[in-house]
Amino acid sequence: MAIKPIKIIIWAAAGIVLALAIVIITGAAIARAWSRLPFPTEEAVKIEKTVPAGDPVKALEDKNHQLNAKMKALSPRGIYIMIDTAENRLRLMKDGKMLREAVVSCGSGSILQDPKGEKKWIFDTPRGEFSVSSKLINPTWIKPDWAFYEEGEPLPKDFNDRVDNDTLGDYALGFGNGYFIHGTLYTRLLGRNVTHGCVRVGDADLKEIYKDVPFGAKVYIY
């Protein structure tokens, strides 16, 4: 009785799948076991050296307690600001509790080059820890070169042509290197990444932020 070719193919395929499965399972098991083998890393050696004699668990727990306390001491106290550039949200915080959440606009991440191709600007909102270094009412924007290049205009010869009293809104809080939390004329774009690196806030939120945030307050941008 002849075996049908289709049956041979099915059996062969099943055999291959089974063999592959066995190879993978065995290989994975060996690999897993191998990965458990201790590699003498510098870090492992370092940890072993730091384990104190006597009651090591208690000593280590005491040390962890101290480190946690030291870490807690680093955290900001009082009023501080958290800015989430991905979600375009500003959170006004006090001792870990949120007082206010505002929809803002952060950096667009766009690139601008001057016409000669000599200078390049990347419009990101800087990230990290900063402090409120200035608080201004009716702030004036001194337009930098990129503002003219962006508009396709030549650089002005007269300084007064750089002065703009409208764009930044009613208040501005500086956090270093020319970056500000300020008002905006483009409120329909709040919640989107459209700025040149500053953080734009709507009028009502800005007023409260200006009122509540003291000079020197920490600003965390991420």
Added chain:
Amino acid sequence: MNIHKGGFGIIGLMILSSGFAVGRETAVSARKTALLEQEYAIAKTSATYFIFNFETKTVALKAKGLVLKEWPFAKARTWGRAPGVMTYPLVRKTALEEPQRPDITPGKEEPEKDKEKEKKPAAKSDDLGLMELSKMPVRYTLELPDDIRIKVRLQKKGFGRIVEGFARFFSKGIGRSFKTISRGLKKSPFTDIDLVFADESAARNIYWAFFENQNCILYWPE
């Protein structure tokens, strides 16, 4: 006599097992100390940093010990050497479709100033050609020193999950098993970590917030 032998055996086993338990407890505490020491060293600076915690199954973005944002992950698989509790800077992040920074065209018309015009907010879905969270990839690799790679992907749902699990079993199973064994023999360890998120916003946010040279700590309890 037999009873005595059995009793000694049991006592011996108890001593041995309590010894292992204490040893394990010491190791866990020592690793926690290492984590806190590493974190404290970064927290003293003004930089933000990440902690990949495989005990709590979370990825946290922190500054000064303060959690700025935290994302849970569904599961993690590790291949190769378990890395030590150390601080690693991000060397590179790669994705098949990396987001591109938009170039600004000088002289392009500004968006409408809505104090003068209609106050209709721009919808989240409006593509303004900007670099925004929605354009961040959900599948990417974070490369760290010491040949450590964190591969981020999303958890598939329904039937897709079964199909992908099966495909992954065959494609990655063989390759990684052989890689683990061959690299172990060559004493050039590597670490591949598959980090699977249930929420796509978590994956996008981490891609957004984690930038090159920013530090992270990988923590396993044991």
